[in-house]
Amino acid sequence: MSSGCPIELAERLARVSRRPAIELAALAALLACGLVALRPVETFAQDAGPGSLELVDPNVFRACGDPRNLPFSNDKGEGFENKLAELFAAKLGKKLSYTYFPQATGFVRMTLGSYRCDIIMGFPQGDDQAQVTVPYYRTTYALVVKRGSGLEDVATIDDPRLKDKRIGIVAKTPPSTAMALNGLLAKAKSYPLFIDTRADSSAQAMIEDLARGEIDCGILWGPMAGYYASHADPPLVVVPLTRETAGPPMTFRIGMAVRPADQEWKRxxxxxxxxxxxxxxxLLISYNIPILDEANVPITGETLSKRP
Structure with missing residues (x-):
């Protein structure tokens, strides 16, 4: 499992969120490593279709992932990124292999950067550690509350109803800045960002505390919020924070990452x-991931069924 957002992903989101708005807009318009030395990728290349000259083994879809990071991935292949890798490998007629490494600092360098794999299945736009594809989903941080709490329609962190509430927050994530701006940290319960995902999960701990009444609500990265809230008993309510006007951005586009030189593979x-x-x-909806269109309207199974 992972924290409210995988360590390296949270660092990337925080870094991106601190960039000037005009730079973010430009990045949005364009849309995370090996301990042994490997030979240059060209040494391995074969003539096997698009992107083959850039891939270590063009007959294998070589993905990078975290071994304990649901709903994204795990070493049992149960995450939505695992399922997406299976889909893409099948579409390309390739075998699928995974290189697993905890999503802590250095994930990109120790996987993609060391040619142990050729693609990171989830990577935010606006980060320059790797080259990013077009986005395949857009999501946001979200408030998680109990049904009947009176907080089900809270849409912003500055809502007066949160003033006296005990709010769970993962430290050093973008919403913590917004909470500080609104004077909400005094009664907040902070969960660590830097954890060993093989043993701990700040997201799961937050959801358990909410179920026990130790906190009144929590704020998590959207995919974590949707997944863990749906697995609670009874299920919890997830409110995407799409109306924030102050503080760092809460909403991000997520694509896939490849090496900077892998232009054909990216295409x-x-x-x-x-x-x-x-x-x-x-696939994302089946994992209860809150996904948004460009107007911040939730994309659901019902809206998909109405589309041509």
Whole structure:
């Protein structure tokens, strides 16, 4: 499992969120490593279709992932990123292999950067550690509350109803800045960002505390919020924080990461995303991931069924 947001992903989101708004807008318009030395990728290349000159083994879809980071991935192949890798490998007629490494600092360098794999299945736009494909989903941080709490329609962190509430927050994530701006940290319960995902999960701990009444609500990265809230008993309510006007951005576009030089591989993946967006949306929704269109309107199974 992971914290409210995988360590390296949270660092990337925080870094991106601190960039000037005009730079973020430009990045949005364009849309995370090996302990042994490896030979240059060209040494391994074979003539096996688009992107083959950039891939260590062009017959294998070599993905990077965290071994304990649901709902994204795990070493049992149960995450939505695992399922998406299976889909893309099948579409390309390739075998699938995974290189697993905890999503802590250095994840990109120890996986993609060391040619142990060729793609990171989830990576935010606006980070320059790798080259990013077009986005395949857009999501946001979200408030998680109990049904009947009177907080089900809270849409912003500055809502007066949160003033006296005990709010769970993962330290050093973008919402913690917004909470500080609104004077909400005094009664907050902070959960660590830097944890060993093999043993701990700040997201799961937060959801358990909410169920026991030790906190009144929690704020988590959208995919974590949706997944863990749906597995609570009874299920919890997830409110995407899409109306924030102060503090760092809460909403991010997520694509896939490849090495900076892998231009043809990136083009191949871009086309796969565009051709299979409807199936990707259905997969994300099946994991209760809160996904948004460009107008911040939630994309649900019901809205998908109404689309041509």
């Amino acid at each position: 191949t993946l871009n086309q796969l995303i565009l051709d299979n967006q409807a199936e990707i949306n259905k």
